[in-house]
Amino acid sequence: MNKIKKALAIATVLCAPQLHSYAQTAWKMQPVGIQTRWAKDVNPDNVLPDYPRPQMVRNEWKNLNGLWEYAIMPKGPAMPHEFDGQILVPFPIESALSGVKKTLLPNQYLWYKRTITINKSDKRTLLHFGAVDFQATVYVNGKEVGGHTGGYQHFSIDITEALKAGNNELLVRVWDPTDQGPNPHGKQVLQPQNIMYTASSGIWQTVWLETVPAAHIEGLVMTPSIDSNHLRLVVNTTGNAKDYTIEAVASNGSSIKGKPGTNLLLPVASAHLWSPEDPYLYNLNVRLLYKGKVVDTVGSYFGMRKIEIKKDDQGIDRIFLNNKYTFNLGVLDQGFWPEGLYTAPTEEALKFDILAIRNMGYNTIRKHIKLEPARWYYHADHIGMLVWQDMVTCAGDGPDAHEEFEKENKENIAQLHNYPSIVVWVLFNEGWARYDQKRLTEWMKNADPSRIIDGHTGENYDRGSPQNPMDKWASSDLTDIHDYPGPGIAPALPGKARVLGEWGGVRVITPNHQWNAADGWGYIQVQAADFSRKYEFMLKHLKVFEEEGLSGSIYTEPFDVETEENGMMTYDREVIKIPAEKLRQIHRSLVPAAESFAWNGFKAKTADTANPDLQYATLLQQYKQGKKDPEFLRDLAMMAVRVNDKANASMIANDYITGLQDPFNRTNLTFIQQFTRSSKDAGFQIFLKQPEKVDKVLGVHQAVNKVMGIIFAEDIAPYVTGKDANPDWNALEKSVVGKYGAPGEEIVWRAKTIHFLNRNDWPNFAATAAPYVEKYGARVSPNELNSFAWTVFENVSDKGILTSALSWSKRSVQQQEDPNFMDTYANLLYKLGQKDEAISWEQKALNLAPDNAKQTFQTALDKMKSGENTWK
Numbered sequence: 001m002n003k004i005k006k007a008l009a010i011a012t013v014l015c016a017p018q019l020h021s022y023a024q025t026a027w028k029m030q031p032v033g034i035q036t037r038w039a040k041d042v043n044p045d046n047v048l049p050d051y052p053r054p055q056m057v058r059n060e061w062k063n064l065n066g067l068w069e070y071a072i073m074p075k076g077p078a079m080p081h082e083f084d085g086q087i088l089v090p091f092p093i094e095s096a097l098s099g100v101k102k103t104l105l106p107n108q109y110l111w112y113k114r115t116i117t118i119n120k121s122d123k124r125t126l127l128h129f130g131a132v133d134f135q136a137t138v139y140v141n142g143k144e145v146g147g148h149t150g151g152y153q154h155f156s157i158d159i160t161e162a163l164k165a166g167n168n169e170l171l172v173r174v175w176d177p178t179d180q181g182p183n184p185h186g187k188q189v190l191q192p193q194n195i196m197y198t199a200s201s202g203i204w205q206t207v208w209l210e211t212v213p214a215a216h217i218e219g220l221v222m223t224p225s226i227d228s229n230h231l232r233l234v235v236n237t238t239g240n241a242k243d244y245t246i247e248a249v250a251s252n253g254s255s256i257k258g259k260p261g262t263n264l265l266l267p268v269a270s271a272h273l274w275s276p277e278d279p280y281l282y283n284l285n286v287r288l289l290y291k292g293k294v295v296d297t298v299g300s301y302f303g304m305r306k307i308e309i310k311k312d313d314q315g316i317d318r319i320f321l322n323n324k325y326t327f328n329l330g331v332l333d334q335g336f337w338p339e340g341l342y343t344a345p346t347e348e349a350l351k352f353d354i355l356a357i358r359n360m361g362y363n364t365i366r367k368h369i370k371l372e373p374a375r376w377y378y379h380a381d382h383i384g385m386l387v388w389q390d391m392v393t394c395a396g397d398g399p400d401a402h403e404e405f406e407k408e409n410k411e412n413i414a415q416l417h418n419y420p421s422i423v424v425w426v427l428f429n430e431g432w433a434r435y436d437q438k439r440l441t442e443w444m445k446n447a448d449p450s451r452i453i454d455g456h457t458g459e460n461y462d463r464g465s466p467q468n469p470m471d472k473w474a475s476s477d478l479t480d481i482h483d484y485p486g487p488g489i490a491p492a493l494p495g496k497a498r499v500l501g502e503w504g505g506v507r508v509i510t511p512n513h514q515w516n517a518a519d520g521w522g523y524i525q526v527q528a529a530d531f532s533r534k535y536e537f538m539l540k541h542l543k544v545f546e547e548e549g550l551s552g553s554i555y556t557e558p559f560d561v562e563t564e565e566n567g568m569m570t571y572d573r574e575v576i577k578i579p580a581e582k583l584r585q586i587h588r589s590l591v592p593a594a595e596s597f598a599w600n601g602f603k604a605k606t607a608d609t610a611n612p613d614l615q616y617a618t619l620l621q622q623y624k625q626g627k628k629d630p631e632f633l634r635d636l637a638m639m640a641v642r643v644n645d646k647a648n649a650s651m652i653a654n655d656y657i658t659g660l661q662d663p664f665n666r667t668n669l670t671f672i673q674q675f676t677r678s679s680k681d682a683g684f685q686i687f688l689k690q691p692e693k694v695d696k697v698l699g700v701h702q703a704v705n706k707v708m709g710i711i712f713a714e715d716i717a718p719y720v721t722g723k724d725a726n727p728d729w730n731a732l733e734k735s736v737v738g739k740y741g742a743p744g745e746e747i748v749w750r751a752k753t754i755h756f757l758n759r760n761d762w763p764n765f766a767a768t769a770a771p772y773v774e775k776y777g778a779r780v781s782p783n784e785l786n787s788f789a790w791t792v793f794e795n796v797s798d799k800g801i802l803t804s805a806l807s808w809s810k811r812s813v814q815q816q817e818d819p820n821f822m823d824t825y826a827n828l829l830y831k832l833g834q835k836d837e838a839i840s841w842e843q844k845a846l847n848l849a850p851d852n853a854k855q856t857f858q859t860a861l862d863k864m865k866s867g868e869n870t871w872k
Contacts, residue, residue: 026086027067030101032339033515033667034572038349039339042097044088050347052130052206053154054378055418056220057299064170064207065089068114072104075175080111087112089207090130092200095341103190104201106177112203113171120165123211127157130205130373132174133342134183139171149404151176151183152371152392153411154205176201182400184392184408186369187334187561188342191699193519197334197562200342205373215239216296217288222418223450224304226273226322231266231302235286243291250302251283260288273322274303274420276363277593279384281420303381303420307452309477309497317497319452319551321386321423327590328386328423328552330364331357331568332502335372336561338515338571342370351379352573357558358383359580359602360568361587361594366501366554369393369429371412380421388424388454388554389416394433397848398817402435409440413447426454426501430482431462434850438474445475457501458482464850469493478551484523487538487553489545499552500545504538505566506531508577509642510607513570517638518671519563523556529609532578536586543589569604576604616643623652630659637675650675657682664693673698679710688740701779708747711740716751727755746776757791766792766801773808782812782821790824793831794871802832819848823857827870839864 027044047065051057070087071080091098093110104110118125129136133151137144141164146157162168178199179189189196221234235246237260248266249255258264272280281301288296310320318325333353337344344350350373357365365380366388380387391412394405409427416422425444428434434456441455455476459465460483466472469491473479478499479490486503507522508531514520526534542553560567568583569576580602587594616639623636633656640649653675660668663686676683684707687694691703715736719727729752736744749772756765769788773780785808792805809825812818822845830838842864846857863870 027088027099029339030096030099032096032101034513034570035096035339036337036345036349036573038345038352039097041348042088042345047088048090048206048347050375052128052208053374055300055374056217058210058212058297060211062116062209064114064116064209066114068112070100070113071111072102073109073111075107075109079171080113083111083113090203090205091343092133092204092341093202094199095337095343096339097343097345103199104174104176104178105190106180110174110176110202111171112174113169115167116170116209117167118163118165120163121211123213124158124160124216125163126210126212127159127170128154128206128208128210129156129203130154130207131371132172132203132205133188133201134176134181134185135174136203137173139169139173141169142171150408150411151185153408153415154374172203174202179395182395182398182404184395184405186392187336192562194521195564197336197564198341204342213295215244215288215290217286217298220286220298220300220418222284222300222302224268224271224302224306224420226271226304226306229267229269229271231268231282231304233264233266233286234262235260235264235288237261237288245289245292247287247289249285268304271304274305274381274384275322275326276358276384276386277596279303279382281381300418301381302418305420305423307423307450309452309495316549317492317495317551318549319497319499325551326363326386327546327550328364328388328499329362329587329590330366330386330388330552330554331360331362331558332368332554332556333357333365333558334368334561335370335376336571347375349573350376351383353558354379354383354385355599356569356573356580356602356604358385358597359584359599360558361580361584361591361597362555362558363591363593363597364388364552364554365558366390366426371416377416377419377421381419385421387419387422388426389422390426390429390457393429394435396433396817397435397819401433405433406440409444410447413444417448422451424452424454424478426457427476428456430458431456431464434462434464438471441475445477452477452497454478454480454499454501456480464852466852484556485538487542487545489548489550492549497551498549500542500550500554502554502556504555504557506534507565508607509565510560510570510575510577511612511635513560513572513575514565515560515562515571516667516670517635518667518674520565521563522566527609527611528577528607529611531607532582535578535583539586539589546590574605575607577607579606580604613639613643616640616645620645620648628655628659630656633659634671637671650677650681654682657686664690664697666697669694669697673702673706676706677710679714684710688743704743704746704779707740707743708750711736711744711747712751715739715744716747720751720755725755746772746779749776753788757788760795762792762796762798762801766796766798766804769808770804773811777808777811780811782815782818785809785812785815786818786821786824789828793824793827797831799832802828806832817848819845819850819853819857822848823860826864827860830864830870835864835867 044067067086068089069083071083073080088099093100093102093104131152135149137147138157140159140162143162145159145162148155179185187197188199192198216238218238219236223232241260244260246260247257254267256264256266274280281303284300286298287294306322308320309317312318312325319328364386369390369392391409395401437455441453445453453476455473457480459472460481479493479496480499480501481490482502484505487500490498505523507525508528557566559569560571584594619636633652637649637653657672672683687703687706694703733748736748753769753772756768789805789809806828809828812821813825822841826838826841842861849857860870
């Protein structure tokens with residue numbers, strides 16, 4: 001056992017007796033449709049017990065994972081006097097493993113409480129959080145001691161002065177707006193669907209205490225240089241560095257002494273290089289001395305490796321690892337778990353994902369729009385996996401979102417700097433909230449010149465993309481496109497390697513291993529029996545592109561994630577859809593060492609290549625003979641859809657829905673939503689009569705939108721279809737409202753508004769739209785409000801109608817800071833004679849506009865300033 005492993009083992013043993021404060025009996029995992037094999041191993045008395053910071057190990061620590069009290073309260077100054085129950089830390093409150101499984105809303109605070117027992121000494125006590133999403137405020141014995149903003153970064157607070165001997169109350173307040181604030185939140189949303197998933201609010205990584213001397217080591221910065229045969233080491237410490245010395249000793253016997261906070265060059269002669277084939281790591285012992293006496297010691301490790309872009313023998317710019325061309329064959333790993341969401345259930349589970357991906361013959365993981373706990377990167381370092389690390393997407397176009405994005409990026413790069421596995425930083429993805437790309441790419445390169453910078457992955461998906469190819473990946477080391485299903489190849493630009501940042505996305509339906517079968521999807525779909533041949537064919541094309549100059553590819557994806565069923569394995573990690581040995585054999589053409597990546601500990605079932613739908617006729621006969629148990633009905637309805645038996649699918653689904661005891665969970669409601677197509681279907685009355693319960697699960701306005709769609713198709717469309725349609729709107733409204741109430745009125749008014757809009761009947765359009773927007777505007781999207789307003793601006797001169805349109809435009813601007821909405825508002829103001837205010841708003845629109853649209857806004861602004869009409 002090497003030195004670092006010894007230190008980790010000792011630390012774990014020391015903290016083990018101190019892990020729990022509450023009895024296990026009150027906690028149980030909440031129900032979840034599928035779960036991994038590790039969920040059953042979660043024990044509140046021993047939750048994620050391993051030392052959480054493996055690159056800076058000390059022995060004196062205490063793990064605070066386990067059962068805490070929790071309360072959800074409205075945002076406000078009040079602290080909770082009573083708590084709602086117990087929560088298992090560090091699992092997000094939305095997760096089954098938390099024992100709570102509740103959604104945290106943007107207008108709420110989540111409070112945590114537990115007791116910590118302290119023996120007072122002359123040392124300092126640090127409270128560490130692996131990550132809390134999003135904004136945390138920490139109190140000890142009623143005193144605010146610190147906090148942190150940002151959902152993915154670790155932070156520490158010296159709580160010594162607030163402590164007393166004996167029991168102390170620790171209180172943590174969390175605010176997390178998820179996708180409704182300026183916070184980078186990755187794939188988390190309040191209403192998960194498609195490529196967006198369930199939120200992970202609150203504490204989602206290990207919480208722990210550590211005892212340190214007053215002057216202690218605060219952080220290490222390690223940067224290898226294989227060409228100069230040294231490791232550049234900076235040891236940051238607290239307090240005044242005078243009379244303090246650093247001494248570092250590596251496992252190869254090399255050592256260095258110097259002052260804290262300075263560049264120390266640790267010699268590493270004839271370095272044993274780190275690579276996926278040979279992930280060799282050096283252990284490092286770092287000591288802080290005061291006048292020659294050791295006052296603090298930490299254990300660490302480092303790897304000697306180099307990553308760069310350089311030309312191969314044919315003059316093609318490629319990715320080189322340790323001065324050798326290395327194709328980066330990777331997968332898009334999103335880091336979600338059915339029972340833990342952002343948090344893996346156990347250490348074994350966390351490690352499994354990396355080993356399983358390597359076992360498939362891949363040498364690269366693109367960690368997609370999420371940062372993992374430190375131990376994930378520790379395993380990547382030790383297992384031998386190249387990592388492309390995404391930044392977590394900027395939350396929006398406003399200054400608050402930009403400020404938070406840049407602050408967190410700075411923390412991310414500093415936090416992850418020391419891991420040799422990380423070889424690429426990825427800044428922007430598919431144009432999502434992209435801004436100042438060149439500036440931020442150059443900032444990132446200056447912040448860490450030791451790694452490759454991918455300034456924009458999937459640039460071809462950016463609707464605001466620059467026209468000039470040289471600007472698309474300005475200052476980036478890579479050109480990077482996405483191609484589904486693909487593969488494809490990025491364009492060649494001087495000094496840049498070409499990579500395929502995402503491709504694949506092949507769905508293989510795997511019954512009984514799906515998060516929600518009714519909502520499952522993929523970019524393309526094949527039968528299990530055909531997937532191996534399909535994938536092998538795609539890889540042959542990928543090899544052709546590699547020969548043309550492609551240096552890396554990222555397949556979507558290693559594991560299904562919720563309803564996105566594109567994984568090589570199912571979400572529960574139970575079924576692999578192509579045997580691992582076959583995948584390694586396929587991958588040898590791009591990764592010659594793929595066969596050596598085999599892992600004997602890998603356990604998973606191979607997907608059943610028999611097509612279950614071939615049994616449909618037999619199962620349908622069983623149904624007609626009276627078999628009606630719920631699981632059978634649900635599966636048979638889904639099968640009927642797949643074989644295109646629409647009539648029986650509807651009948652079977654109605655039988656299932658009618659028999660539901662509790663329709664109001666996401667799995668059941670998404671099924672009901674899929675199979676409710678007419679007012680006669682069983683689900684229609686659920687959506688019509690209990691919209692609040694439906695919306696609480698599926699999201700705002702989902703019930704009424706479903707109902708209105710059906711009402712329109714059945715009761716309104718026959719009267720408004722065709723160019724000569726001239727419905728009797730009064731009679732239609734009386735009939736529809738009489739049958740359906742308020743949803744009927746809303747859809748009639750909406751249909752009437754659009755009817756007059758399409759016929760350019762501006763007086764009737766305005767007369768109808770005004771009350772419609774006034775009463776039901778909360779359900780009219782800002783895009784549609786803007787469209788209504790812009791159409792009036794372009795076609796109407798009547799000031800009364802223009803004034804109505806101005807109010808609609810104002811609503812859209814209030815709902816979303818979009819330069820197009822601001823431009824509409826400015827133009828309406830201008831047409832109404834409010835020139836100064838119009839110019840002010842058009843300037844705001846210009847400031848927010850993407851580069852390729854600025855000229856349009858500038859032209860409008862110039863016309864306003866010169867008094868010219870901005871309309872035809």
